[in-house]
Amino acid sequence: MKPSLSSETGTVVTRCAAILRKAQGLLVITGAGISAESGMPTYRGCGGLYEKNPEYTSTLSAAGLAHEPEKIWKHIDDLRVRAAAAQPNPAHRILAQWERERRFCRFLIATQNIDGLHQKAGSNRVTELHGSVWQMACPLSVDFAEDDQLSRDANDLISLENREEVLCRWSQENNHTVWEDREVPFASIPPYRDTDVRPNVVFFNENYGNRLLWVEDFIRRTPDAVLVIGCSGGVSIVDRLLRNCRDANPGCAIINVNTYEDFINLSHLHIPMPATAAMEALHAMLETAPGHETAIDTETHPLQDPSSKTGSMNEQSQVKRWAGD
Numbered sequence: 001m002k003p004s005l006s007s008e009t010g011t012v013v014t015r016c017a018a019i020l021r022k023a024q025g026l027l028v029i030t031g032a033g034i035s036a037e038s039g040m041p042t043y044r045g046c047g048g049l050y051e052k053n054p055e056y057t058s059t060l061s062a063a064g065l066a067h068e069p070e071k072i073w074k075h076i077d078d079l080r081v082r083a084a085a086a087q088p089n090p091a092h093r094i095l096a097q098w099e100r101e102r103r104f105c106r107f108l109i110a111t112q113n114i115d116g117l118h119q120k121a122g123s124n125r126v127t128e129l130h131g132s133v134w135q136m137a138c139p140l141s142v143d144f145a146e147d148d149q150l151s152r153d154a155n156d157l158i159s160l161e162n163r164e165e166v167l168c169r170w171s172q173e174n175n176h177t178v179w180e181d182r183e184v185p186f187a188s189i190p191p192y193r194d195t196d197v198r199p200n201v202v203f204f205n206e207n208y209g210n211r212l213l214w215v216e217d218f219i220r221r222t223p224d225a226v227l228v229i230g231c232s233g234g235v236s237i238v239d240r241l242l243r244n245c246r247d248a249n250p251g252c253a254i255i256n257v258n259t260y261e262d263f264i265n266l267s268h269l270h271i272p273m274p275a276t277a278a279m280e281a282l283h284a285m286l287e288t289a290p291g292h293e294t295a296i297d298t299e300t301h302p303l304q305d306p307s308s309k310t311g312s313m314n315e316q317s318q319v320k321r322w323a324g325d
Contacts, residue, residue, distance in 0.1 A: 009273065010281075016269050017285035019253045025106035025223035027215070027245065028095060029238055033230020033258060034275040035113050038086040043232070061204045066195075073190045076199045079115070080133050084184045088121035091229065091275040094283045096122035103286070106223065110215040112235060114201050127171050127214040129237060135200035136192070137176035167214040174209045176200065208237070215241065222249040228256045230275050233263025242266055 020026065032042040065072045088096075099107055100122065109118055109126045114133045118126045172178060178200050183191070202208065219241065226245050231238045245252045246266060254268035257278040262270040271278045 009271070012269055012271055013273075013278070013281045014285060016255045016271060017282050017288075019225055019255065019269075020227070020282065021286060023104060023224040023253070025221065025225075026098075026104040026108075027218060027223040027226045027241075028107075028109045028229065029226060029231060029241060030109060030111040030113060030118070030229045031231030031235070031238070032113060033232075033260075034089075034091050035086070035115055035117050036230065037089045037091065037274060037276050038117055040082060040086055040113075040115050040117070062198075062206060065198055065203070069190045069195070073186070073199075076133055076201075077186045077189060077191075080184050080186075083115040083117070083133060086115065086117060088117045089276050091279040092117050092121035092123070094279045097283075099123055099125055106218070106221060108215065108218045110218075110241065112231065112237070127168065127211075129202075129208070129211055129215070131174075131199070131201035131211070132172075133199060133201065134180055134182060135172070135178050136181045136197055137174075137178045137200035138194065138196045138198070140173070140175050140177050164214065164217075167217050171211050171214040172200075174200075174211050216244065219244050219248050223252060224249070225253040225255065228254065228258070228264070229279070230258060231256075231263075233261060239265070 032040065036042050059068060059071060060075065095109060095118065098104065099109075107125055109123055110129055111118055111126060112130050114128065114130050116132055116134050181191070202211065223245060226242060228238065228242070233239075242254060242264065243266070245254070254264060254266055255271065256262055256264050256268055257271045257273065257275055259272060259274050262272070264270075271281075273281070
């Protein structure tokens with residue numbers, strides 16, 4: 001059953017569905033907004049963790065972990081408890097269904113979330129830009145000249161065999177030894193005696209390192225469309241990835257699903273709806289037989305003019321930067 005939409009919103013959703021129907025390659029970028037409907041906290045904006053706890057922007061750092069390890073590990077433990085109890089919502093499940101059904105020839109989810117809900121929903125093609133609370137990491141101590149695994153990986157990259165598997169792992173490991181830890185809650189805080197062990201997440205004032213390898217390789221293969229769901233203008237990585245997509249393919253369509261803000265400065269279409277409602281509407285229209293959609297007027301389509309910011313139903317807000325990028 002199709003979700004009930006206003007006339008104006010329905011027109012935008014129809015146009016977005018028509019774009020997705022034609023797309024061969026789709027990059028999906030997700031933020032806290034998609035997990036909020038599963039009960040996970042948001043970070044920026046009204047009621048977010050950083051508004052309630054402004055000190056997090058300084059304490060959630062590598063320096064904070066070194067000086068106040070109990071506080072940082074307790075925060076990670078609390079997030080793990082919430083993530084363990086949370087269930088994927090329909091937006092997560094629709095994305096997993098699109099992957100499972102191979103609706104797009106090329107498909108990748110690049111998520112800022114560290115909760116693992118995409119994987120819990122059944123998605124496999126997920127690169128976690130900010131890491132995962134379910135993984136621990138410690139510095140990699142190896143002589144690369146004698147590293148057999150690196151040699152095998154290099155051969156796979158050159159021959160294209162298992163290329164994406166290698167890029168996925170390198171993005172995840174980020175030059176660290178990484179392992180999964182599912183104990184909830186931790187038996188002790190900190191959970192490890194070795195002070196070199198840390199959560200495999202990106203803290204404030206840390207760069208991305210190798211974490212963008214997979215998504216940047218995917219972008220070089222020129223996606224036709226990018227679907228941005230529940231992201232904030234306070235995180236500049238989204239703007240960076242979108243600009244890279246447009247550089248790789250000037251005709252790449254951008255769709256922004258966000259109830260509260262439309263922060264994207266490139267030409268795009270904005271769906272002012274929560275993630276679940278928007279994804280259910282898009283999915284319902286994609287399931288409709290071709291020919292029953294409203295035709296797109298290519299002469300006035302906002303994506304034809306890369307300098308235009310039309311297509312938004314709200315005023316555009318400026319992209320904000322934060323020290324972690």
